Amino acid sequence: SSQARIVVLGGGAAGMTMAARLRDLLDGARITIVEPSEIHHYQPGWTLVAAGVYSVGEVQRRNERYIPRGVEWVRSAVAAIDPESQRVETTDGDRLDYDFLVVATGLHLDYEAIEGLRREDIGRPGLTSLYASAEAARDAYEQIHAFGEHGGVARFTIPSTPIKCAGAPIKATFIADDLLRTAGQRAGADFHYHTGSDTLFSVQRFDHMVRDLYAERGVSVNDGGALLAVDVDARQAQFQTRDGGRETVDYDYLHVTPPMRAHDFVREAGLAVEDGPLAAGGWLAVDDRTLQHTDYPNIFGAGDVVATAIGKTASTVRSHGAVMPDNLVDVIQDREPSRQFDGYTSCPLITEVGKAALVEFDYSLEEVPTFAFLDQGAPSWMWWRLKVHMIKPLYFNMLRGRYLR
Ligand code: FAD
Numbered sequence: 001s002s003q004a005r006i007v008v009l010g011g012g013a014a015g016m017t018m019a020a021r022l023r024d025l026l027d028g029a030r031i032t033i034v035e036p037s038e039i040h041h042y043q044p045g046w047t048l049v050a051a052g053v054y055s056v057g058e059v060q061r062r063n064e065r066y067i068p069r070g071v072e073w074v075r076s077a078v079a080a081i082d083p084e085s086q087r088v089e090t091t092d093g094d095r096l097d098y099d100f101l102v103v104a105t106g107l108h109l110d111y112e113a114i115e116g117l118r119r120e121d122i123g124r125p126g127l128t129s130l131y132a133s134a135e136a137a138r139d140a141y142e143q144i145h146a147f148g149e150h151g152g153v154a155r156f157t158i159p160s161t162p163i164k165c166a167g168a169p170i171k172a173t174f175i176a177d178d179l180l181r182t183a184g185q186r187a188g189a190d191f192h193y194h195t196g197s198d199t200l201f202s203v204q205r206f207d208h209m210v211r212d213l214y215a216e217r218g219v220s221v222n223d224g225g226a227l228l229a230v231d232v233d234a235r236q237a238q239f240q241t242r243d244g245g246r247e248t249v250d251y252d253y254l255h256v257t258p259p260m261r262a263h264d265f266v267r268e269a270g271l272a273v274e275d276g277p278l279a280a281g282g283w284l285a286v287d288d289r290t291l292q293h294t295d296y297p298n299i300f301g302a303g304d305v306v307a308t309a310i311g312k313t314a315s316t317v318r319s320h321g322a323v324m325p326d327n328l329v330d331v332i333q334d335r336e337p338s339r340q341f342d343g344y345t346s347c348p349l350i351t352e353v354g355k356a357a358l359v360e361f362d363y364s365l366e367e368v369p370t371f372a373f374l375d376q377g378a379p380s381w382m383w384w385r386l387k388v389h390m391i392k393p394l395y396f397n398m399l400r401g402r403y404l405r
Pocket residue numbers: 009010011012013014015034035036037042043044045046047076077078079104105106107130131164165168263302303304305312313314315316317346347348
């Protein structure tokens with residue numbers, strides 16, 4: 001059984017971490033990573049690119065530095081999975097047979113689900129999205145300054161789907177607000193945060209905190225709904241209204257957080273959740289504690305792709321890394337999965353350039369602070385410095401299977 005063939009789909013935060021941990025746990029297993037990109041993107045750093053703190057180069061590294069020794073790297077994308085014949089097909093037409101499969105392909109940013117919008121439009125005058133890429137985050141930084149010179153209406157959107165790092169749209173708003181304040185241009189700008197949800201954050205304390213800070217800084221919260229359409233040339237955006245209608249408004253600066261879902265091949269392979277609130281996104285159907293697929297015991301999931309109620313952060317991957325590979329080894333060795341994921345989700349919630357609150361919670365939606373002797377929920381320069389100086393090295397160590405939670 002140590003000769004088991006394990007194929008890991010995706011070599012991002014989760015794929016790399018799971019492969020590194022599996023390599024350490026198993027002697028002689030044949031592990032393959034399928035990952036098309038030469039570059040690893042440190043996405044949690046993109047908010048800091050948008051704040052002008054990190055350069056684009058500081059959030060990119062070459063994948064070849066992180067592929068674990070002894071692990072084979074197939075530089076291709078998954079096109080299809082056949083869970084019955086235990087085979088993966090790549091976009092290059094190669095076929096890979098597996099005994100055990102780890103799905104870690106992250107999620108798809110569905111800009112095209114917004115009428116009139118294409119991903120390539122991000123970066124056109126007035127239209128930004130720090131979710132699109134490091135370059136787009138840099139562009140958001142440049143465009144907020146261009147916007148500040150003339151002033152006008154700035155709008156920040158939230159989709160109705162689950163999203164990775166649920167705090168990032170809030171951070172994007174606070175960063176833009178702060179950059180304009182520093183430039184002495186905030187008075188000429190009218191800020192709107194568009195959400196269809198009754199809450200701004202799933203943990204009550206932070207919901208209240210963000211609401212209070214928005215009120216203090218003059219960010220109006222439009223309890224409308226999701227962004228439905230954009231006319232990029234006319235700089236108009238159309239939102240869902242509370243009563244199910246549509247409302248069209250002008251903008252000078254629009255920050256889009258796109259709808260998100262799993263890649264199509266998950267659903268096409270019959271591996272997606274089919275019922276409940278997560279069904280529309282085609283997320284990978286796993287047990288939310290063991291991360292084992294609900295129909296195929298030889299398939300596991302990790303990272304953003306899995307259909308858990310919360311937990312689309314890189315910090316979550318630290319916990320997945322301490323659970324999923326051990327459970328896979330249990331299954332290889334004919335035991336029941338022994339480890340349980342608790343829903344751990346975390347992010348430093350930037351409230352201004354130079355300050356952040358350190359948010360950590362689990363399935364209970366209660367705080368689970370690492371530094372319980374300090375008040376992590378109060379915005380402080382300390383958590384900002386943790387974010388800027390410490391989390392990045394921690395992340396890149398995680399990719400090598402270290403500092404798991
Ligand atoms: P990814 O890291 O996105 O990796 C997916 C990989 O799959 C990629 O390498 C991709 O190339 C590959 N792939 C895609 N399609 C295929 C295919 N067909 N075949 C093979 N491979 C494929 N997390 C935090 O913890 N804290 C934060 O402060 C934070 N801030 C964030 C801010 C922003 C703006 C963004 C975008 C994310 C942030 N995150 C944060 C979230 C974090 O980056 C993700 O949760 C994490 O990267 C998830 O890991 P993953 O491996 O599931 O997905």
